Amino acid sequence: MSLSTVRRAEAELLLPTYDRHPVLFTRGRGVYLWDAKGKKYLDLLSGIGVNALGHGHPAIRSVLTRQAGRLIHTSNLFFHEFQAELAKQLTKLSGLDRAFFSNSGTEAWEGALKLARAYAHAQNSTGNNAKWRFLALDNSFHGRTFGSLATTGQPKYREPFAPMLPGVSFVGLNDLDDLKWKFDSSVCAICLETVQGEGGISPVSPEFLRLARELTRNNDALLILDEIQCGLGRTGRYFAYQHHDVVPDVVTVAKPLAAGLPLGALLTTHKVATCMHPGMHGTTFGGGPLTCAVAVEFVKQMKALLPHVQNVGNYFQEQLVELKKKHPAVREVRGLGLMLAVELDDADAAKSVVRKMLEEGIIINRTHDTVLRFLPPYIVEKKHVDQAVQALDRVLAAVLRQGVSRKEREPEEAIPDEVALAHA
Numbered sequence: 001m002s003l004s005t006v007r008r009a010e011a012e013l014l015l016p017t018y019d020r021h022p023v024l025f026t027r028g029r030g031v032y033l034w035d036a037k038g039k040k041y042l043d044l045l046s047g048i049g050v051n052a053l054g055h056g057h058p059a060i061r062s063v064l065t066r067q068a069g070r071l072i073h074t075s076n077l078f079f080h081e082f083q084a085e086l087a088k089q090l091t092k093l094s095g096l097d098r099a100f101f102s103n104s105g106t107e108a109w110e111g112a113l114k115l116a117r118a119y120a121h122a123q124n125s126t127g128n129n130a131k132w133r134f135l136a137l138d139n140s141f142h143g144r145t146f147g148s149l150a151t152t153g154q155p156k157y158r159e160p161f162a163p164m165l166p167g168v169s170f171v172g173l174n175d176l177d178d179l180k181w182k183f184d185s186s187v188c189a190i191c192l193e194t195v196q197g198e199g200g201i202s203p204v205s206p207e208f209l210r211l212a213r214e215l216t217r218n219n220d221a222l223l224i225l226d227e228i229q230c231g232l233g234r235t236g237r238y239f240a241y242q243h244h245d246v247v248p249d250v251v252t253v254a255k256p257l258a259a260g261l262p263l264g265a266l267l268t269t270h271k272v273a274t275c276m277h278p279g280m281h282g283t284t285f286g287g288g289p290l291t292c293a294v295a296v297e298f299v300k301q302m303k304a305l306l307p308h309v310q311n312v313g314n315y316f317q318e319q320l321v322e323l324k325k326k327h328p329a330v331r332e333v334r335g336l337g338l339m340l341a342v343e344l345d346d347a348d349a350a351k352s353v354v355r356k357m358l359e360e361g362i363i364i365n366r367t368h369d370t371v372l373r374f375l376p377p378y379i380v381e382k383k384h385v386d387q388a389v390q391a392l393d394r395v396l397a398a399v400l401r402q403g404v405s406r407k408e409r410e411p412e413e414a415i416p417d418e419v420a421l422a423h424a
Contacts, residue, residue: 001024001036002024002036003022003023003024003035003036006024007022021355021358023035023041023358024036025041027055028043028051028054028055028056029054029055029056030054030055030056030377030379031043031054031055031376031377031379031380031381031384032055033055033363039361040361041358041361041362041363042361042362042363042384042387042388043055043363043376043377044362044363044364044374044375044376044380044384044388045363045364045365045373045374045375045376046256046375046376046377047260048229048255048365048375049197049229049234049255049256049339049375050255050256050259050260051256051259051260051377052232052233052234052255052256052259052298052302052377052378053256053259053298053301053305053377053378053379054377054378054379055377057259057301057379059297059300059301060259060260060294060297060298060301063293063294063296063297064290064294066293067289067290067293067294068290070289071289071290072288072289072290073285073288073289073290074288074289075284076282076283076284076286076287080288080289080292081289082289082292082293082295082296083099083101083287083292085292085296086099086101086265086287086292086295086296086299087099087101089296089299090253090265090267090299091267093238093239093299094238094239094247094251094267095247096247096248096250096251096267096268096269097267097268097269097270097273098267098268098269098270098272098273099265099266099267099268100265100266100268100281100286100287101263101264101265101283101286101287101292102254102263102264102265102266102283102286102287103262103263103264103283103285103286104143104254104262104264105143105226105228105229105252105253105254105255105264106142106143106144106145106148106264107145107264107283107286108228108252108253108254108264108265108266109142109143109145109147109148109151109226109228109252109266110143110145110147110148111252111266111281112191112224112250112252112266113134113147113151113189113191113224114147114280114281115222115250115266115268115272115275115276115281116134116188116189116221116222116224116250117132117188118275118276118280119188119222119272119275120132120188120221121275122274122275123220123275130185130186131185131186131187131188131220131221132167132186132188133167133168133169133186133187133188134150134151134167134168134169134187134188134189134190134191135168135169135170135171135179135182135183135187135189135190135191136151136152136153136168136169136170136171136190136191136192137153137170137171137172137173137191137192137193137196137204138153138170138171138172138173139153139154139173139196139199139200139202139368140152140153140154140170140191140192140193140196140199140226141153141154141157141193141196141197141198141199142191142193142226142228143228144157146161146164146165147165149161149164150164150165150168151165151168151191153170153199154198154199169182173196173199173202173204173208174204174205174207174208175208176207176208176211179208179211179212179215180211180215183215183219185219187216187219187221188221188222189216189221189222189223189224189249189250190212190215190216190221190222190223190224191224191226192204192209192212192224192225192226193225193226193227193228193229193230194209194225194226194227194230194231194239194240194241195229195230195235195240195335195336195339197228197229197230197339197367197373198229198367198368199367199368200341200343200367200368200370200371200373201334201335201339201340201341201367201371201373202334202341203240203334203335203336206243206244209241209244209246210244210246213246213248216249222248222249222250222272223246223248223249223250224248224249224250224251224252225239225241225248225250225251225252226251226252227239227240227241227251227252227253228252228253228254228255228264229255229339229375230336230339231251231253232253232255232256232257232298232299232302233256233302233305233306233309233337233378234256234309234336234337234338234339234375235309235313235336235337235338235339236306236309236310236313236336236337236338237306237337238302238306239251239253240336243336249268249269249272250266250267250268250269250272251266251267251268252264252265252266252267253265253266253267256298256302257295257298258291258292258294258295258298259294259295259297259298261290261291261294261295262285262291263286263287263291263292263294263295264286302378305378305379308378308379309337309338309378310337312338312380312381312382312385313335313336313337313338313339313340315382315385316338316340316374316376316380316385316389317333317335317340319385319386319389320333320340320342320389321333323342323389323392323393323396324342326393327393327396327397327400329344329345329346329349329396329400330342330343330344330345330396331343331344331345331370335374338374338375338376338378338380339374339375340373340374341367341371341372341373341374342371342372342374342392343370343371343372344370344371344372345370346370347369347370349399349400350366350369350370350371350372351366352399352402353366353372353392353395353396353399354366354372356395356398356399357391357392357395360391360394360395362387362388362391362392364388372392374388
């Protein structure tokens with residue numbers, strides 16, 4: 001089937017929610033994808049952080065084949081052998097005690113918000129729901145459902161669907177004074193991404209995270225961390241908060257958890273978990289035997305890859321910093337592990353870079369308008385980094401030359417006669 005055939009069919013049949021690149025992928029292996037014409041691409045986005053083991057990983061293929069032949073779905077009305085094993089692995093790695101499995105990251109986040117309200121209600125003997133507000137961060141992104149949108153600190157995502165869930169206030173990223181000012185006894189939870197993903201790969205500072213932990217602990221509120229993008233090995237640790245010696249009350253994960261299959265999870269403490277009982281929350285598809293079996297294997301593979309993620313991630317960041325020295329249009333290089341960003345000084349230039357990198361056979365994307373985002377598979381090697389950085393060097397030079405040339409061709413804005421006379 002051709003790209004043009006698929007594009008025509010989608011234009012007639014799908015909701016227009018995606019601005020897709022004109023590429024039809026048909027297969028993948030390792031860090032590479034191939035399109036319908038046979039062109040090979042280096043995948044440095046990994047399905048927006050999902051394919052952390054790359055494409056067609058042999059251990060994942062083996063588990064998929066075996067489990068698909070045995071049992072795919074039973075519902076959560078019955079037991080199967082993989083939920084408890086996966087929960088055991090995730091709680092051990094996270095330092096938390098209990099797990100709930102969902103279909104996606106946004107569903108895990110919805111569950112975390114419900115858990116915070118349920119915990120506040122259970123702790124309040126007066127029954128007047130004195131704790132009900134959430135503090136979230138400017139520039140954050142937590143998903144597309146209503147609770148997730150309500151706590152997402154980017155108006156462009158919320159405004160088309162207003163009014164939102166009430167009781168959410170936003171705090172400036174890493175603004176200690178703002179956090180202290182807006183936190184009070186009505187707050188049931190502080191909600192934040194340890195590293196903001198859609199917001200441009202912006203890490204929360206250690207001081208801000210520790211203050212959030214102190215405020216919530218001293219006031220019997222919850223610290224909820226969204227590690228849907230930055231968790232499960234992406235930053236070189238099992239969880240990004242482990243860089244800062246802070247343990248949350250709740251953490252949500254998803255993207256790489258089942259190596260490409262839809263699975264999310266929230267992890268929490270015994271104390272918080274006791275506020276839930278049968279009937280208060282649930283899911284039809286979340287935590288099925290196929291996805292959980294694959295996730296158990298992913299966790300096993302992730303553990304072995306963490307030193308590699310740290311090593312190649314540091315190398316990647318060093319090469320990008322060197323690149324920054326050559327191109328004044330690069331404002332900043334930032335990130336942790338294999339979650340990296342190059343921020344440019346112009347949104348149009350960033351858009352052009354993504355397109356031209358795709359033409360070069362290298363997949364990255366743009367987020368927060370001016371930020372080039374790199375989320376490569378954990379199996380990426382230094383030779384792939386070199387290939388990408390060399391291509392980015394060429395593309396940046398070409399895009400910036402094009403921008404200067406276009407600017408030189410544009411006539412200067414005419415000065416109105418009355419303004420010219422006033423300054424004569």
